[in-house]
Amino acid sequence: MTMTKVAILGASGYTGAELVRLIARHPSLQIAALTADRKAGQAMADVFPHLAILDLPPLTTIDEVDWSGVDAVFCALPHATTQKVIAGLPERLKVVDLSADFRLEDPEAYKTWYGHEHAETALQKQVVYGLPEFYRDSIKGARIVANTGCYVATALIPLIPILKAGLADPDWIVIDAKSGASGAGRAAKEANLFTEVSEGFHAYSVAGHRHMGEIDQELSKAAGRPVVASFTPHLLPQNRGILATTYLKGEADTIHAHLAERFADEPFVHVLPYGKVPATRHVRGSNHCLIGVVADRQPGRTIVISVLDNLVKGASGQAIQNMNLMLGLPETTGLEQVPLFP
Ligand SMILES: NC(=O)C1=CN([C@@H]2O[C@H](COP(=O)(O)OP(=O)(O)OC[C@H]3O[C@@H](n4cnc5c(N)ncnc54)[C@H](OP(=O)(O)O)[C@@H]3O)[C@@H](O)[C@H]2O)C=CC1
């Protein structure tokens, strides 16, 4: 079997380590290079002892990578840094970017949500938005794919089909989302210490989180007119998992039937029986997204609950799903892990 040699940029971070864990048993991908910034020069086994059982290349700087031995790149770097790095890669390389740098199509929207001009607007035009359940055909032919944000994937997977089918009021969408602390990355500082995250629970970036730009972009496309959704993220005292509770004006039984039909053949999206609700522990360590639909006691309102693992379907698993499509491989290759419980 032909092996595709991959470089993982940002391998000393949480999503980088998750890419290594998943790719280590992928039958068609082979890890050729791993990079870090402050941790360059160290062995992966020293940075992540749980990966010591694998035979891995050492962490180097990006400048030290020998690109002649690389066919494809997973870029798991902070946003803003990423756009310069991807612009400097050899053009023959296929790239899946896990950061937010190439998700927003409108440079003005990027400036609004990220506070500075995008430095690579020409490159942005070549990028395909990486939510495979909706953009699979374009992803297959893409050179660069921008993975969706983790909160965004959780919210959009049920919402896009609902709005496309006109089953909910686009002017009344309320997304109440909660994430495990790994969503903030390994470099997160005081706010993500055990003492700050455990035994408590709080909202953050209220009415101003940068994922709103991405949510509005995709929901507006789905509805065929501008949509401005309400979205509030919260930090959970747990490592992994995102749960989004979305309130809609629409008929729950119709919405449930539509989602069940729309996702019937999707390998990673599962609609629970009507009235049942999912939990983050039902997807931990897996590439699956679960959706529950419940009728509100107020007639004409619906509650949709969606869950995924932010490090897998919300980041590294989704990135491999996209790379599988770009390489013409079966989409599920290397991603068939069953969730870990308890
Ligand atoms: N965590 C999550 O759940 C999700 C994250 N994402 C996105 O994926 C990307 C990676 O996230 P995550 O793994 O959590 O982040 P981490 O903070 O855990 O890791 C960041 C990685 O980037 C490296 N790095 C940092 N700055 C530079 C630089 N200037 N030049 C080169 N390398 C650098 C770090 O190296 P070193 O360790 O040596 O400093 C590390 O390997 C981010 O854009 C994030 O927003 C997307 C979806 C979900």
Ligand SMILES: CC(=O)N[C@@H](CCC(=O)OP(=O)(O)O)C(=O)O
């Ligand atoms: C818990 C937590 O802090 N989550 C991160 C979002 C997760 C993420 O990585 O999103 P991007 O891919 O868009 O960077 C945050 O709220 O900024």
